[in-house]
Amino acid sequence: MKPPDTILGTNLVPAPGAVFSEAEEIAKLKDSLMKRIRRSAYVFRVDCGGCNGCEIEIFAAFSPIFDAERFGIKLVSSPRHADILLYTGSMTRSMRLPAIRSYHAAPDPKIVIGYGACGCTGGIFHDLYCVWGGAESVVPVDVYIPGCPPTPAATIYGFALALGLLEQKLKARHHKEGENEVVIPIRPLIPLRLRVALEREARRMSGYRQGRIVVDRFMSILGHEGANAPFAERMKAYLDEEGDPRLTEIFERLNDIVEGRPSGWTGQSSASSSTS
Amino acid sequence: MFKLLREIVKTGDVTTRYPKKPFPISPNFRGRVEYDPLRCMACAACTIACPANALSMVTDPAAGKRTWMFNYGRCVVCARCEEVCPTEAIVLSGQFELAVRAKSDLMVTAEFSLVTCRQCDTPFAPKKEVDYAMALLERAGVNPHDLELRRVQYETCPECRRLNDFARLRETRLVSGLDAPAAALVADLVSHMAPLRSGAELEP
Incomplete structure (x- = not known):
C-alpha cells in the first residue's frame, strides 16, 4: 500500500498501468459507504473516450421510466460533490490526466465504477494505439458494470451493487473436460x-x-x-x-x-x- | 384542475418497479452470453467471429490442452458467436445483471484435451472436435469400415498427412516417370517438408 501523499497528487503522471492505491483508513471509510449508506449518493460521470452510448443509457436511467433518483442517486456536475465516479469509455491517452484529476478532486471516501465494456476492459477498442485499457489502468475500480452499453436497468443494478443494496449474481466459472464428453450434432433428422x-x-x-x-x-x-x-x-x-x-x-x-x-x-x- | 387529475390517474405510474420486481425483457433483447461447455467442442468459430476479442483460445501443446476463455467485461453482445456456433453451445439470454466487484468474476473458462497425431505425437486438434466430425460422417451414411479409415486420417496432423501424400506421389508413376530435374525438385520439396514433421517451425 502506497503512502497517502501519492494519492493526493505529488506524482500526477503515472506510467501506463500504474494504479493508485488507497490508505487504510480511507478504505475503511469506503467500506462503510458501500455497506451502510444512509444518505443520497452523488454520481459524477467521467467520459474517458467512449462513443457516448453509455452516456445515453446513464441519462435514460435518470429518466421517468427508470428514475434512479428515487433511490437518492443523483448526477452532479462537479467531481467535488461526488461519492461515485463513473468512468465510461476506454481510457485514452489524452483523457488520462482529466481522469486522474477528477479522481483526486472527488472527496474521500469515493466509489469508482468502470462503466460499460470499455470502462471495464477497453472493450472493442482495447487494442487501439491510443487506448490504455479500462478505467482500472489509471484509477482503482471498485465495481464493474459490463455491457455495450449497459441498459438503464443494468445501470440501476450496478449502482445498487456498489452501494451494497443488492447481491452480486455473476461468478467466475471454470470447466474442465470430463472423461467421455461427446457433442451430438443438432437437428439429426434434417440433412x-x-x-x-x-x-x-x-x-x-x-x-x-x-x-x-x-x-x-x-x-x-x-x-x-x-x-x-x-x-x-x-x-x-x-x-x-x-x-x-x-x-x-x-x-x-x-x-x-x-x-x-x-x-x-x-x-x-x-x-x-x-x-x- | 379536475381534467389534470383525471389525466394523471389515467396515465398511472410509468416508473418501473425494477429492483423489487423483475424487469420485463423484450424477446429480441440480447443479454448475457450463456455458455454450455458440455456442448462446446473448442472449434474456435466463436473466437474468430468475436469482433471485440472477448472470446479467445490458448493452445498449450506441452500439456495437450486448449483453453477457451470468455471475458464478460469485453463483450459487446453482438451475438455473432451465437450465430456461428454449430452446436448451440452459446446462447444469448435475457439476463442483464452483470455488475461485479472483482474483475475475475467476469471470466468464464473451459479446458479441452487435444488429440495427438498418430505419427508424430504432436497434439493438434481438440478431441471433441474430431469426435464431432466422425459423428457427422456417421450421420451422412458413411459405412463403418470407411469410418475407421477416416478416423486414422482425422487423427493424423496436417503436416504428417502432407508428407504421406508426398510419399504416395513418389510411388506412383507420375513422379517416378519424371525426368531428372523434376525429380530433383520433388526430392528438394520433400526434404524441405521434413522439419515440419517435428513441428518445430509450426506453432499451433
Missing part, C-alpha cells in the same frame, strides 16, 4: 445441406440473429416426429397463431427450398437450394 440452405435463406431475409430464430422455429416444426398432422398444416397453424406477414413470407420461401422450388432471387440461395 446437412438442406439445413445450410435453409439457414442461409432465413438469414438473408431477416438478418443474422432473427434469421437463426426463424429458421430454428421452422426446423423444429419440420423435424417434429411425433406430430399427426402433415407439415403444411402444422406450419399454417403456427403462422395463423403468430399472425405476422413477414414471418409468413419467410416460412413460405423456406418451404419452397424444402420442396425444391427455384427461388425468385438469382443469388447464392438459388444455387444452394438446387443442391437440396
